Amino acid sequence: MKRLLPLLLLAALPAWAKEPDAARQLQLDSMLSQDCGSCHGMTRKGGLGSPLTLDAMRAQDDETLLYTILEGRPGTPMPPWKMLLSEADARWLVRRLKGENP
Numbered sequence: 309m310k311r312l313l314p315l316l317l318l319a320a321l322p323a324w325a326k327e328p329d330a331a332r333q334l335q336l337d338s339m340l341s342q343d344c345g346s347c348h349g350m351t352r353k354g355g356l357g358s359p360l361t362l363d364a365m366r367a368q369d370d371e372t373l374l375y376t377i378l379e380g381r382p383g384t385p386m387p388p389w390k391m392l393l394s395e396a397d398a399r400w401l402v403r404r405l406k407g408e409n410p
């Protein structure tokens with residue numbers, strides 16, 4: 309039984325804790341260029357939204373970016389995305405914005 313415990317715990321991990329699978333990653337990428345791109349620019353150089361260039365993103369820590377994506381920035385046009393994105397999705401996007409994903 310003791311040996312089974314880690315397996316049981318893994319199986320019990322809620323779906324949101326999982327790394328987005330390949331299909332979800334494709335969705336996230338198209339969301340990034342279309343939805344996020346509508347404000348931040350298709351090439352993320354900025355527009356209504358601030359530039360999300362590699363340099364701009366690497367200058368900020370992961371948790372701040374994660375929080376901004378999930379909760380938005382009240383008082384600015386940046387909306388919260390937590391209804392559409394799990395925390396794992398948002399973490400993946402942060403890595404994408406920093407160019408750390410394959």
Ligand code: HEC
Nearest residue numbers: 343344347356357358364373376377381384385386387389
């Ligand atoms: C309706 C327009 C709009 C959309 C859509 C939008 N953003 Fe934003 N975003 C903004 C604005 C405006 C800011 C700057 C807020 C400020 O003044 O601090 C911002 C800021 C940010 C920041 C912080 C940048 C920094 O340098 O601090 C990140 C990260 C970000 N957005 C990511 C995203 C992602 C990822 C998406 C898509 C899931 C997205 N945004 C969609 C308008 C938008």
